[in-house]
Amino acid sequence: xxxxxxxxxxxxxxxxxxxxxxxxxxxxxxxxxxxxxxxxxxxxxxxxxxxxxxxxxxxxxxxxxxxxxxxxxxxxxxxxxxxxxxxxxxxxxxxxxxxxxxxxxxxxxxxxxxxxxxxxxxxxxxxxxxxxxxxxxxxxxxxxxxxxxxxxxxxxxxxxxxxxxxxxxxxxxxxxxxxxxxxxxxxxxxxxxxxxxxxxxxxxxxxxxxxxxxxxxxxxxxxxxxxxxxxxxxxxxxxxxxxxxxxxxxxxxxxxxxxxxxxxxxxxxxxxxxxxxxxxxxxxxxxxxxxxxxxxxxxxxxxxxxxxxxxxxxxxxxxxxxxxxxxxxxxxxxxxxxxxxxxxxxxxxxxxxxxxxxxxxxxxxxxxxxxxxxxxxxxxxxxxxxxxxxxxxxxxxxxxxxxxxxxxxxxxx
Numbered sequence: 001x002x003x004x005x006x007x008x009x010x011x012x013x014x015x016x017x018x019x020x021x022x023x024x025x026x027x028x029x030x031x032x033x034x035x036x037x038x039x040x041x042x043x044x045x046x047x048x049x050x051x052x053x054x055x056x057x058x059x060x061x062x063x064x065x066x067x068x069x070x071x072x073x074x075x076x077x078x079x080x081x082x083x084x085x086x087x088x089x090x091x092x093x094x095x096x097x098x099x100x101x102x103x104x105x106x107x108x109x110x111x112x113x114x115x116x117x118x119x120x121x122x123x124x125x126x127x128x129x130x131x132x133x134x135x136x137x138x139x140x141x142x143x144x145x146x147x148x149x150x151x152x153x154x155x156x157x158x159x160x161x162x163x164x165x166x167x168x169x170x171x172x173x174x175x176x177x178x179x180x181x182x183x184x185x186x187x188x189x190x191x192x193x194x195x196x197x198x199x200x201x202x203x204x205x206x207x208x209x210x211x212x213x214x215x216x217x218x219x220x221x222x223x224x225x226x227x228x229x230x231x232x233x234x235x236x237x238x239x240x241x242x243x244x245x246x247x248x249x250x251x252x253x254x255x256x257x258x259x260x261x262x263x264x265x266x267x268x269x270x271x272x273x274x275x276x277x278x279x280x281x282x283x284x285x286x287x288x289x290x291x292x293x294x295x296x297x298x299x300x301x302x303x304x305x306x307x308x309x310x311x312x313x314x315x316x317x318x319x320x321x322x323x324x325x326x327x328x329x330x331x332x333x334x335x336x337x338x339x340x341x342x343x344x345x346x347x348x349x350x351x352x353x354x355x356x357x358x359x360x361x362x363x364x365x366x367x368x369x370x371x372x373x374x375x376x377x378x379x380x381x382x383x384x385x386x387x388x389x390x391x392x393x394x395x396x397x398x399x400x401x402x403x404x405x406x407x408x409x410x411x412x413x
Contacts, residue, residue, distance in 0.1 A: 011058050015065065018048050018057040019293045020286070027289075036387040038136075038292055042380050045296020052301065062294040068242070069287030070352060071260040072280050073138050075241035077147070077156060078264020079277045086265065089157035096154075096329045097161035100347065103325040104130035107317050115310060117367060124361035127169055128375045129318050131162045133351020134257050135291050136383050140346060140390060151342040154330070158343065160261065166353045167255050168198065170360060177364040198253050205252035209244075209262045217263070218270030225272045233272075234279045240267075241280065255353075291352070292383070298355065299380055303373040310370075314378040319385060323348035337397055345389035349382035350375070 022044035030040030048057045108126020113119060137159055141147040147156070217240060224233045241260055248259025267273050304311055323344035330340035358375040361367040 011061050015057045015061040016290075018055055019044075019062055019065070019290050022048050023289045023293050036384070038139075038387070039384045041289055041292035042296040042384060045293040046299055046301060046380075047296075048293070049297035049299065051299065057297065059294070059297050062290060062297055065287060066291035066294040066352070067256060069284065069289075069291045070134055070257050071242055071245045072284035073135055073288055074257045074260040075245075075264040076277050076280055076284055077138055078261040078266075079268050079273045086153075086157050086160065089154050092154055092330065092333050092335065093157035093161050096326065096333070096343075097158045097165065099329050100158075100322060100325045101127070101130040101162065101165060104317065104322050107321055108314075111310075111313055111317065112367075112371070115370075117371060121361075121367045121371060124173075124357065124366045125314075125371055125375070127166075128354045128357040128361070129314060129350050129378055130322070131166050131350065131353045131357075132159060132322075132347045133349055133354075133379070133383065134159060134163070135288050136349050136351055136386055137346045139288060140386060144390060146342065150335075151339040151346075154335075154339065155343050155346040158326075158347065160258065163255055163258050163353065164202070166357065167202070167253070167258070169357065173357075173360055173366075174364060177366060201252040202254050205248055205254050205259070206262065209266050213244075213263070213266040217267050218272075221267065221272050221276060222270060225275065233275070237276045237279050238283070257352075295351070295355075295376070295379055295383065298376045300373055303370070304377055307370065307374070307377075310374055311377045311381070314374050315381045318350055318378050318382045319348045319389070323389065337400055338393070341393045341396055342390075345386070345393055348389050349386045350379045351383065354379060 023041045026040030026042075026044030026047070027037040028040070030037055030043070045062075046052060048055055050056050050059060105123065105126035108129050109119060109122035112122020112125040115121075117125070137155060138147070141152045141155060146152045221233065221236055221240075224236050240263055244263040245256040245260040248254040248262070249256045252259075267276060270276075325344075326347045327340040327344035330343050331337060354375050355372075358367065358372045362369065362372050
């Protein structure tokens with residue numbers, strides 16, 4: 001047992017050292033040549049990944065560490081984004097997310113069929129590239145100071161709907177895989193029971209957080225803060241963020257990200273919410289960097305060369321088609337052009353849930369290994385180019401405004 005623990009501990013330290021060291025160098029180089037730091041982090045992951053020679057970090061360990069970044073990031077967002085504000089965006093977030101997912105899934109299905117993967121493989125590919133990365137979206141909004149703006153609220157609410165939809169897909173996909181020609185032998189009755197149970201669990205967890213969480217969590221942290229115990233307060237914040245995320249996933253079948261978000265949301269009305277966010281900030285940023293490194297580690301650079309037409313096609317789907325769909329939906333609902341462009345740019349990338357969906361599809365024999373690499377390639381390219389999408393907002397807004405009627409900038413009631 002001691003030897004086993006020592007091996008795991010060595011792997012953890014080695015992965016942290018390689019990931020953080022490579023990310024530092026990659027980010028430094030990227031900044032020097034005027035590229036986003038994220039591009040440097042992704043390239044650092046490729047360098048220390050299993051598909052390139054030299055030092056190799058543990059992909060599994062890096063992915064687990066990256067999950068901590070997602071949890072802490074969503075917890076911090078929940079603190080700044082209260083549940084009433086989330087519900088206030090349901091008019092645009094629910095139809096918007098569903099509409100954009102539908103567009104991306106149809107286009108992804110067409111691409112999968114063209115690549116010879118069949119309808120089932122195309123559907124899995126389309127679903128995988130339809131959902132945006134939590135880390136990328138939130139980091140971009142934070143860096144631009146737009147998290148607490150109308151467009152920031154819409155984008156985050158939109159992302160939450162996408163996450164909920166993806167959780168449902170993750171539950172449903174193993175059930176319907178046999179019907180689509182994949183692995184497994186679950187009956188239709190068992191499938192319906194599984195989906196119904198997942199919905200009940202998700203509703204039960206949300207209700208528990210709204211009823212009990214809003215009373216217990218703020219009161220606990222307020223009491224600790226009044227006792228002037230700084231270390232105890234920081235430990236309590238981390239325990240709540242990570243513990244509730246784990247409970248949400250292990251007992252209720254809800255995603256870690258959503259569980260952490262609700263934990264932060266119930267704390268939002270507390271008088272110590274800002275202090276809690278500040279305490280989680282350093283760890284959040286460090287593990288968010290590891291997330292980007294872990295993405296780079298999944299990519300085989302040779303795939304970019306041998307399958308470049310497919311890589312270009314999926315990149316256009318993610319960056320252009322998804323962005324246009326989001327922009328069209330937001331403006332169709334009467335929101336100002338600026339909000340539509342910002343939401344479109346924020347969602348023009350894919351990330352963690354995309355990898356989970358692609359991995360599940362591969363394990364169920366619905367997609368080949370090439371499809372997983374295609375999703376990773378699309379993620380790396382779209383994440384790298386995402387800062388450029390935000391830089392295009394101002395010139396695009398000016399050009400569109402010059403061609404059409406002046407945008408009043410008023411929000412729909």
